[in-house]
Amino acid sequence: xxxxxxxxxxxxxxxxxxxxxxxxxxxxxxxxxxxxxxxxxxxxxxxxxxxxxxxxxxxxxxxxxxxxxxxxxxxxxxxxxxxxxxxxxxxxxxxxxxxxxxxxxxxxxxxxxxxxxxxxxxxxxxxxxxxxxxxxxxxxxxxxxxxxxxxxxxxxxxxxxxxxxxxxxxxxxxxxxxxxxxxxxxxxxxxxxxxxxxxxxxxxxxxxxxxxxxxxxxxxxxxxxxxxxxxxxxxxxxxxxxxxxxxxxxxxxxxxxxxxxxxxxxxxxxxxxxxxxxxxxxxxxxxxxxxxxxxxxxxxxxxxxxxxxxxxxxxxxxxxxxxxxxxxxxxxxxxxxx
Numbered sequence: 198x199x200x201x202x203x204x205x206x207x208x209x210x211x212x213x214x215x216x217x218x219x220x221x222x223x224x225x226x227x228x229x230x231x232x233x234x235x236x237x238x239x240x241x242x243x244x245x246x247x248x249x250x251x252x253x254x255x256x257x258x259x260x261x262x263x264x265x266x267x268x269x270x271x272x273x274x275x276x277x278x279x280x281x282x283x284x285x286x287x288x289x290x291x292x293x294x295x296x297x298x299x300x301x302x303x304x305x306x307x308x309x310x311x312x313x314x315x316x317x318x319x320x321x322x323x324x325x326x327x328x329x330x331x332x333x334x335x336x337x338x339x340x341x342x343x344x345x346x347x348x349x350x351x352x353x354x355x356x357x358x359x360x361x362x363x364x365x366x367x368x369x370x371x372x373x374x375x376x377x378x379x380x381x382x383x384x385x386x387x388x389x390x391x392x393x394x395x396x397x398x399x400x401x402x403x404x405x406x407x408x409x410x411x412x413x414x415x416x417x418x419x420x421x422x423x424x425x426x427x428x429x430x431x432x433x434x435x436x437x438x439x440x441x442x443x444x445x446x447x448x449x450x451x452x453x454x455x456x457x458x459x460x461x462x463x464x465x466x467x468x469x470x471x472x473x474x475x476x477x478x479x480x481x482x483x484x485x486x487x488x489x490x491x492x493x494x495x496x497x498x499x500x501x502x503x504x505x506x507x508x509x510x511x512x513x514x515x516x517x518x519x520x521x522x523x524x525x526x527x528x529x530x531x532x533x534x535x
Contacts, residue, residue: 199265199266201269203271214277269297283308286298297478317473324495329388342374346369348393349361350389363432396431402467405527417455478527481509
């Protein structure tokens with residue numbers, strides 16, 4: 198088995214970007230243990246202009262030279278913009294290479310939170326009520342939100358909790374309207390998802406596809422907000438994921454086999470998301486549980502992080518899998534003939 202491990206050059210000083218190097222290290226270690234032949238290829242495109250096309254042409258030449266059986270797709274952003282990374286999956290598919298993880302259409306849909314919410318709503322999968330903001334010219338001067346606070350505002354096409362902190366949760370409707378233009382500007386005109394805030398419990402559900410086509414729901418993890426101050430939004434924000442010195446990072450704890458939770462309903466909902474979004478290989482679905490026990494899908498993550506301390510890998514370990522066995526399964530699903 199010849200594996201081309203392709204990843205994007207990370208942005209120095211951004212932990213959510215540099216995390217890809219931890220993923221590369223984990224996969225290289227697994228490929229060594231599996232005895233696979235492999236080479237690494239880096240997509241070094243800093244800007245979204247002719248540089249990207251040149252880099253893709255260079256990558257295609259390198260792949261033709263190496264002639265891999267499969268590409269392990271670890272590209273998570275292009276030009277430091279996560280919204281464009283599905284393009285690389287389409288590049289592999291057009292070029293005729295098998296690649297790990299979800300196909301282009303699934304990546305395109307799940308990368309856009311507003312599009313994701315539209316699909317969830319259309320297919321009857323429970324998700325918090327929502328609205329969107331695309332700037333004053335698009336929304337008009339009389340724009341009003343069709344939701345009652347509290348709401349949480351997120352940039353629509355970011356991952357890894359980028360752009361999410363305590364300021365993202367609003368309780369005052371007037372404050373929402375006054376702040377929206379500034380938030381929109383802060384994210385360079387990226388559409389904003391305005392979502393009903395479910396002040397409840399949060400769960401991460403990791404899913405692994407096997408070579409026979411079955412999809413396994415790995416042990417359900419709950420993100421527990423320990424010793425959280427009264428009034429502080431219980432969310433996995435950017436600090437909780439990436440700032441090791443922060444209160445949020447140190448007091449957000451992942452636990453398995455959570456008590457008093459509708460685990461079967463949570464698993465069933467996650468599996469519905471898998472099929473609705475045409476996910477493949479591996480994925481993670483994030484769910485909130487309201488105080489009255491209702492299950493709500495927050496988002497579906499195609500090609501989630503698989504660094505050594507990531508939720509997906511920790512769930513696989515909880516199930517008893519060795520890392521190399523997980524990586525082997527992901528690769529074999531990618532090359533499986535339909």
